[in-house]
Amino acid sequence: MTIETTQKPQKVAINGVDVPTFVATLGVVGQQPDIAKFTFRANGEWLSGTHSRTAFPGFFGAMAEQQHRQPHSIDGDHPQVLCGTDNGVTPVEMLLAGLSACITAGIGNIASIRQVKLTSVETTVEGDINLNGILGLDKGVRNGFSGVRATFRIKGDAPDEVLEQIVQQSVARSAVFDVLTNGVPVTVAAIAN
Incomplete structure (x- = not known):
């Protein structure tokens, strides 16, 4: 009688993701959970009217301060119909983009x-x-979204049910979805000069 062993094929980089490094990272984080604690930052600056710019100077992660490879910023504004100058997307649109x-x-x-x-x-x-709500004209209306709808159209070399499972797993692991659906404590400090 012969015993045959089968090996799973090695996972390879695909879709622009370095899968071997990702798998190795999962293993390291599994053994040292503090590596997974991150603090992200955004520094905003008012420019004029409803126009502002937010920069992302760096973050804390993998137990050390980190810098982005290049500077990143986003302009936020309101469209003219909302008394802005339309120099950027609205903050609520940024939330949808997130x-x-x-x-x-x-x-x-x-x-x-x-x-x-x-x-x-x-x-x-x-x-x-x-x-x-935002304009203070009806105290019974909330300031934020009353509902959000997201549709993901996905195509790939797997059956439709597998592609749908990938989307559902991503939703289940999404930090932004979690914040939107479960809330998070927010503290605000005002410092006047």
Whole structure:
């Protein structure tokens, strides 16, 4: 009688994700959980009217201060119909973009770990807001979104049910989805000069 052993094929980089490094990182973090504690930062500056700029100078992660490879910033503003100058997207649009980007990143990583080659991922994220709340005209209306809808169109070399599972796993692991659906304590300090 012969005993045959079968080996799983090595996972390879796919979809722009270095899967062997990702798998190794998971192993290291599993053995040293403090590596996974991160603090992200955003530094904003008012420019004029409703126009502001937010820069991302760096972050703390992997037990050390980290810098981005290049400077990043986003301009925020309101459109003219909301008394702005339309020099950037609205803050609530940034929130929708954050949800889209977070889940899409997860889809890329999860598909790659599963060795599913993606051909496209397209998102549509919409949020409904009644400005009577922000404007102080109706105290019964909340200031933020009353609802958010996200649609992910995914194509790849796996059956539809596997692609749908990848999206659902990404939603389940999304930090932005978690913050939006479970809330998070926020503290605000005002320092006047």
